[in-house]
Amino acid sequence: MESFTLMKTRTASARPVHPRARQLNRLALCALLFVCGTLSAGITQGQQQLSKRYPAPKNVRVVLKNISGTITVESWNRDEIKLTMILESPKANVAPRHNGSGLTIDVMADNPGRSDIGDVNFKLQVPVSSSVDLETKRGQITVSNIRGDLVRAHVSLEGDIELRGISASQVFAQNTIGDIYFDGEFARKGTYQFQSGKGHITIRIPAESAFHLTAAAPTKQIKLGEFWNDKFKNLGGGRKYEGEVVDGRSKVNVTNFNGSITFMRR
Amino acid sequence: MNCEKCQDLIEDFIDGSLGQEDQAKLNLHLEECLGCADVRNDLQAIVSFCREHRGEYSAPPNERALWLRIRNMIEAGESVPASRPARASWGSWISRSWELSFSQLAAAAAAIVLVVSLSTVVGLRRWQSGDAQFKASGPDAGLQVGAANVRDRVSQQQQLISYWNQRVEFNKARWNPEMRETFDRNLKVIDQAVNESFDALTLDPHDEVSEEMLNAALNEKLSLLKEFAAL
Numbered sequence: 001m002e003s004f005t006l007m008k009t010r011t012a013s014a015r016p017v018h019p020r021a022r023q024l025n026r027l028a029l030c031a032l033l034f035v036c037g038t039l040s041a042g043i044t045q046g047q048q049q050l051s052k053r054y055p056a057p058k059n060v061r062v063v064l065k066n067i068s069g070t071i072t073v074e075s076w077n078r079d080e081i082k083l084t085m086i087l088e089s090p091k092a093n094v095a096p097r098h099n100g101s102g103l104t105i106d107v108m109a110d111n112p113g114r115s116d117i118g119d120v121n122f123k124l125q126v127p128v129s130s131s132v133d134l135e136t137k138r139g140q141i142t143v144s145n146i147r148g149d150l151v152r153a154h155v156s157l158e159g160d161i162e163l164r165g166i167s168a169s170q171v172f173a174q175n176t177i178g179d180i181y182f183d184g185e186f187a188r189k190g191t192y193q194f195q196s197g198k199g200h201i202t203i204r205i206p207a208e209s210a211f212h213l214t215a216a217a218p219t220k221q222i223k224l225g226e227f228w229n230d231k232f233k234n235l236g237g238g239r240k241y242e243g244e245v246v247d248g249r250s251k252v253n254v255t256n257f258n259g260s261i262t263f264m265r266r
Numbered sequence: 267m268n269c270e271k272c273q274d275l276i277e278d279f280i281d282g283s284l285g286q287e288d289q290a291k292l293n294l295h296l297e298e299c300l301g302c303a304d305v306r307n308d309l310q311a312i313v314s315f316c317r318e319h320r321g322e323y324s325a326p327p328n329e330r331a332l333w334l335r336i337r338n339m340i341e342a343g344e345s346v347p348a349s350r351p352a353r354a355s356w357g358s359w360i361s362r363s364w365e366l367s368f369s370q371l372a373a374a375a376a377a378i379v380l381v382v383s384l385s386t387v388v389g390l391r392r393w394q395s396g397d398a399q400f401k402a403s404g405p406d407a408g409l410q411v412g413a414a415n416v417r418d419r420v421s422q423q424q425q426l427i428s429y430w431n432q433r434v435e436f437n438k439a440r441w442n443p444e445m446r447e448t449f450d451r452n453l454k455v456i457d458q459a460v461n462e463s464f465d466a467l468t469l470d471p472h473d474e475v476s477e478e479m480l481n482a483a484l485n486e487k488l489s490l491l492k493e494f495a496a497l
Contacts, residue, residue, distance in 0.1 A: 067497075068445065108497075115440040115497060137497070138448050156493055157452040176452040176490070197455045197486070218462060218479055236475030257459035257483060 046089040046118075054081045054098045058129045059148060061102035065109070066136035067092070069119035070159075074144040075128040082125040088118030131168070140178075160199075175199065183266070186211050190250040198258040207265045210246035214253045221260035267295040272302045279306070280313050416467050416477065423484045430491035437497060449494060456490065459483040 056079055064071060069088070076082075081103055083096060092111050097104045111117055119139065126132065131150040134141050141153040145165035153161045155175035163173060166184030169191070173180045176197040183204040186192060192211075194201050207226065215222050220238040232243030254261050272295045278284040279292055296303045438446055463480035466473055 115437070115445070116442050137493075138445065156490060157448050176486075177455055197452065197459065216475065216479065218459075218466075218475075236473065240475045240478075255479075255482060257479065258455065 048087045048091060049084065050087070050094075051082065051084040052096070054083070054096075054103055055079065056081045056103070056127055056130075057101070058127050059131070060127060061131045061133070061150075062124060062126055063102065063104045063106075063133045064122060064124070064135065065106045066120055066122065066134075066139065067107050067111075067117065068138045069121045069136065070139045071122045071124075071134050071136055071141045071153075073124045073126060073132050073134065073142070073146065075130070075146055076125045077128070078125075079127055081127075081130075084123040086121040088120070090114075090116055090118050092117040092120050094120060185209070186250040186252065188249045192250065192252045194253070195255045196257070196259055199256070200260045200262065201254055201256050202262045202264065203252075203254070204264040204266050208246070210249040211252045212244050212248035212250070214240070214242045215261050216240040216254070217256040217259065217261050219256070219258060219260065221256075223260065223262045225263050226265050227263045267291045269295075269299060269302055272296070272299065273305060276302070276306050276309060280310050416464075416471060416480070420464065420480070420484070423488065427484070427488055427491060430488065430495050433495040434491050437495065441497065445497075453487070453490065456483055456487045460487065 058079060060081065062073070062081065083103070083105070085094060087094070092107055092114070094105060094107060095110050097106075105122070107117075107120055121139075124132075126146070128145060129148045130146060131148040132143060132146060133150060133152045134143070135152075135154045135156070136159065137156045138158055139155065140159045140161070141155060142162045143151055143153060143164070143166065147167045149168060150170045151163060151166050151168045152170070152172040153163065153174075154172070155161060155178060157175075158177040159175055160178040161173045161175055161180045163171065163181065164183045166182065167187065168184075169187040169189070171182065171184070171190070171192045173182065173193070174195045177199060178196065179199040180194050180196050180201045181204075182192075182194065182202070185206060186209050188210075194203065209227070213224075213227075213232075215224075216239060218239050222238065222241055224232070224241065227245050229243065229245065232241050234241060272292060275284060275288055275292050279289065284292065296306055434449075438449075441449070460480065460483045463476045463483060466476035467480060470476070
């Protein structure tokens, strides 16, 4: 049985300022403290924070399937995973499964038939060479400084995706409403896919990047910046561009149904 | 008394020519055996009907001539198989007993698999190359047929989408209000992409970018519905 550290969120406090008589001042202070106390107690009762550490090899694989809530993944210089989660009420059951090669958290599978559970906000600290496969139906996904094989961030509905300092051979980022921001490097023979239904897709990569690009946006807002060259084919009157940058070592596919696609030099 | 013996005696029983001892045994059996009792009842009903309606059928005017005609028809009927070889051969082919060796069975199964595979491959290729063929048949024809082709495919996808949409609607009531609102808002975004691509394709059926976007949007909608049908 796994044990979690339980912490309550901190209560907020306020100091009343009133220029009247001392008694009235005390009364007002007491009333305010009472109100604040009641409110903060209500908030803390609705939240629960849990954390747990797991030993992990350098190239550990982390799979997280959430229903609703934010996911934040960042690397650290330790051969272990630290999982922190804040559960909103009604609290979901979360039973992480850990084995030698990875950690799997599946909120959907852990709560069969429960459609009314509250948000679960995850924070994961993982070794830098980890592979991360993250899904949520609703909520923001942020991944920082990961240099593993795979980074996959899938928001089925609404939520921004931020991938910063990424150097992985496979990167997939997809949402329906929300921005996608990628700041990283394209590995040789890597595969990179970005898709949004409505939002802005921004890709920030080193100037010397080499890739084969297919970018489609019916809004015609495709800005290739310094990566544009004469070899690019303009299809559909600016709605789609296809071509190679340098030698096209990696494949990059970007689709935005209603929004812009922007390439920036790092 | 067993059933076989009973059914041998039922005819005599109904005719009233059965001995008392046998009749007693038969009655005992018929009280115990519902199957034989049913046979007795049926046979009795038929015999009673025939007795009641005896003499109601008038004899044909010339019985001898009638029998001659019947005999001629029977004799002529014997030569019919020779005059209809195809039907006879089908009948004999169907009615023959099929006892195949293992190798014959394996060969037959392999032949069936080959035929099904080939027809599937040919069908898929035709379906995939449908647009190219339509385009090759001339600009005006291509416009009409291409548009029809897109409409057909959209219609097929819409049927699937409709099925999954029903399943989502069935489950939706259990979701929390925020999830419902978010889902509806996001589905509208995908629907907008579908409609815009479809409108562009209606204006120009050869617009490959719009076709790609339409396919991508429809697939996206389908996968979203499938995912949320399980929520």
